[in-house]
Amino acid sequence: MGYTTVIKPKNKLFEVDLKEIWRYRDLFSMFVKRDIITQYKQTILGPAWFFIQPALTTIMYMVVFGGIAGISTDGLPQPLFYLSGIVCWQYFADCLNKTSSTFTTNQGIFGKVYFPRLIVPLSTVTSNLVRMGIQFLLFLAVYIYYLIVGASVAPNAYALLIPVLILMLAGLSLGFGIIISSMTTKYRDLTILFTFIVQLWMYATPVIYPLSTMSPKRQWIMALNPVTSILETFKYGTMGVGTFSWGMLGYSFAFMVVLLAIGIVVFNKVQRSFMDTV
Template structure:
């Protein structure tokens, strides 16, 4: 038996988090669907999870290390670029999946009711699964390099989950806000894809933070992806010098972004369906 409560107004801070626990099976089904759909009718199937970041990293090694000769702080180029590539891929996949919530699922939303938040959550879960596999590959390659290089994991490795949550939270919060806008203005997606490609160079994916001029470092560290990537590099390579303050600032700013994103999403999720 169902109990329905009809209200004239919705509370401002209604996040809908509790509803997600009742629909956890649906979230897992969506995630499984996305994983299977990603590798259907492909030559090497799920191996793309491993091949894609490795090919990207090798390209960066050739262009930025061999040709442009950008410093990698005395870290082997392959090891230096790979964590940045993995975290950037994780961020961009979570962002793209979240901001396309209404565009690519309108046919489902118009037929049956369920919490709309389950879709972006499942997208983040799918991307997290891929990211964990890629991190495992990085750890394996790191272990091989340890045989010939003086490498060692330090205590900062306990902050690895914080770095990953920063990437996911930043992408999720921003994606929820953008999903409302792209549902109404379809051409925004094209513009945002271009901006996203440029944004990669605002994060230390292909260069270390040590090459940033002092007068611009305060702005550079405001990007939540910067402490996320640099924390992982410090944990595995011991460089660059680690500071906890930028990480704490990023955690605080991403937390605010998440709250804003959830509020905007929940207040507009029904209204948006009238414009699709």
């Protein structure tokens, strides 16, 4: 019988053991379950918080951005416009914030036992998906209400892209998150910088304003942000208003694939000995 385990100082750069991750799939589902179960344990309202957060945020935006600042919503009912942006952006931001601290928050368990570290950010992105799904129901309820009332919303075939859009949000946040978390094991400055970058990032993404309010030149700059086209496509597909182009969406998709590949390679390299520097 040959040696089945070999532990050596360095691995090759692209030696990512995907088979191993598959072998730990039960752990992955346990982590997802744990995240969901424990999030609202010992709270009175429990899962209702899933709805309360986006609902209150929407009301807030309606007062501040829609009311006081008077920013256009592309002719859409304000609750619908803000809610669609919030549900998507919140998912992206939540995943990003959580995955970007993978190493620092899990150092206790990582220091004791080995399992493929990538399982943790993967399960974070997945468990947040459940939360997003529930919030999406809220969006759907409001959406149906406006359909019945007869507001100017018209879904079209591009709504079928929604699963892809969600996948892209997941991929982008995972990619950014694991790169950041790999970089912050040694130099913590980035953690501080990053939490505030995420806050600002929202204003560089068409969450509270439609892309159509910008000049075509500015739109092009905005589209460099890979999240922009995802949000715009979402609004376009569900409500028929917004800016959509295959080129922009294709750019975001390619961006995600490259980012994810870099992220996994970097993460894989760092995970092997981060315990010494964290």
